[in-house]
Amino acid sequence: MSTHSQSNGEKNKAGRNLKDQLVDSFDELIEQNIIIGFKSEENFNHKGFSYNQQYLINFIIETLDNKFILINSSTSFRNDRFKQQAYDIDGALNNSIISADVTASIMLYPDSEIENSTFLRFRERIKKGKSFSPTQNLFTLSEFYEFLENHKASVEEQKNETEESDESVQVKDGSYYGKAGNELEKEVVKFLNNKEYLEQYKSDTCKEILFTSILDQLCNQAFNKENIITIKSTNTVEKLAKGGNAKTDVIIKIILNDGAEIIETLSIKKSSKTVVSCHDYKYEDFVRVLDIKGTKLEKYFKIFQANPTYESFEKELPDGFTIIEFEKNLKPYIEKFAQWVLTGEHDNLNLTNPIKQVSRFLLVVTNNQVFCSDYNSYIEKIFKKSLLKYGLPFRWTYPSKQRGKRIQLKMPIVI
Secondary structure, eight states: OOHHHHHHHHHHHHHHHHHHHHHHHHHHHHHTTSEEEEEEEEEEOOTTOOOTTSEEEEEEEEETTSOEEEEEEOSSOOHHHHHHHHHHHHHHHHHSTTGGGEEEEEEEEOGGGGGOHHHHHHHHHHHTTSSOOSOSOEEEHHHHHHHHHHHHHHHHHHHHHHHHHOTTOOSOOHHHHHHHHHHHHHHHHHHHTOHHHHHHHHTTOOOOHHHHHHHHHHHHHHOOGGGEEEEEEESOOOOOTTSOOOSOSEEEEEEETTSOEEEEEEEEEEOSSSEEEEEEEOHHHHHHHHTOTTSHHHHHHHHHHHSOSHHHHHHHOOTTOOHHHHHHHHGGGHHHHHHHHHHOTTOTTTOSOHHHHSOOEEEEEOSSOEEEEEHHHHHHHHHHHSOOBTTBSSEEEOOTTOTTTOEEEEEEOOO
């Protein structure tokens, strides 16, 4: 066998191994009710054309909310090979039957490519906006597993929120939580896209409280309702770079009569309780976003994650550490902390499209009330009207079955 043939054979074997690993991982996620399912080697036609093999996607994951993650993999990074991957990803993202429901697209390579300087330079050019790619997500396998881990954490957080919003919920499968968590988002999108509601709203005759509550807030910001021509909204929001969900649940595009296009973002919370889950990250993420690596404050977050109750946190503080000092050291970061927890702002490593991923408005739906506010006003409100813990209006805890692994914060519902 020639050296060239042997090399090709090894690459084909590596390709099979990579795909086998992915299949095993996706099967496990299905068993854990983290995803609905996946398909491999799926072809798509370009909209309006009959040829049905225009774009090839190696793997398509369907998430619990019936959205899709596209993955094209290769045994190594090469510019010519990347161009084919980019063509297929771009086509499926923008010109296929599932385009409107894609929340992430990924180009995947073996871990060995982390030593490939050409790959690293190209990826850096994409991040800095110097080279085009239909996706910024050029991952090694290890990075992709981190993406899946964070996606899994987002799913678990969604399950917790669904349980909190409905006390009658007991043990359900993953698809139930996906549909239940997505139900209100779909309803909001449906109402916002209703042309009759818009005309009624402009003539002060709209009685749909979801529509009027949201539009009243949007119109208070920068434009008059009389100037609105159309509203187009969607609950398809691009996932964060590391796989978690953005704070935005619904993206709202408003076209005004002068041709101006306004993009606003809405986070939705549904609950009959006084607090609801809003944030679920590792302590390293708190350190990264607050930019406190190497400080004593970093150690406090690490200690809390390991001992995530107020009593155990205080009990396990070593000599030279106190709650008073923790609050004092955290105080300069209070504003940034609250904005990140509620809106997603400041997470520069994770945000790939801040205009659409950072939430600027909040919609709260309880058993008998609908409340909408811009987030700046709401943050100010909860600082004034909530019991503060460590100087912040959040309840500090940990997500179910993740004690010692992550920190979860719950926000107060103040209407």
